[in-house]
Amino acid sequence: MRELYELCGADRELLFSPYCWRVRLALAHKGLDFHSRPIRFGEKAAIEFSGQKLVPVLVDDGQSVHDSVVIFAYLDARYPQRPLLGDGAAAERARLVERLSFHALRMPLLKILLLRAYQACAEEDRDYFRSSREQAFGMPLEEMADPQGGEQQLRQALAPLEAWLGDKPYLEGDEAGACDYLVAGMLLWAWCLGVQPWAEESAVGVWFTRIRQAYERNHGPIKRASF
Ligand SMILES: N[C@@H](CCC(=O)N[C@@H](CS)C(=O)NCC(=O)O)C(=O)O
Structure with missing residues (x-):
């Protein structure tokens, strides 16, 4: 189980x-x-x-x-089949990619998604969501939210991945691995909340769609917010 x-x-x-x-x-x-x-x-x-x-x-x-x-x-x-992080130095490199991508992508995505996440919450959870986030960021949600500024920052943050994916299907090369899922998970946050703040035809867009569609082929469509 x-x-x-x-x-x-x-x-x-x-x-x-x-x-x-x-x-x-x-x-x-x-x-x-x-x-x-x-x-x-x-x-x-x-x-x-x-x-x-x-x-x-x-x-x-x-x-x-x-x-x-x-x-x-x-x-x-x-479950050793199809390793994710792998061992030793490979696992350390994946952790480094996680840290770098987390720090580059989280803040721009937050600016784009905070109000959408608030809206997605059940009504009875909204006060908690607002107060916990406002305490963490030291400002009102509405001040923190900046979808346009966030999109611009996100484009800059994704630029290295855009270049990296120019000649390979996945961040890890011919097959998807931990680095792909660690980053794609961050972008699914946006996708599920109803936005795709990257161009569909960009290398990042094509890579993301490849990962999402592979998942959906086996597990069915991913629910997306309609607001
Ligand atoms: N470093 C953790 C972060 C987990 C995390 O921040 N989870 C959020 C959801 S995105 C959460 O549980 N938040 C509950 C709350 O804010 O009360 C991980 O990678 O799993």
């Missing part, structure tokens, strides 16, 4: 956490089925057993693992 606790909006099928998407893509890569346990912000009591307050949480044969990158490592150790 394998269960993935993941963040959902008012609509339980609308999964919009980038870190949860990373894990979905990783499980798909390994060919591992799971039961989805979508939880809203107000339902985090459901993951108290994990000893912390964030999703994704994977429960596999009674063992609970949290944090997307730790889950990747767990999956490699437990």
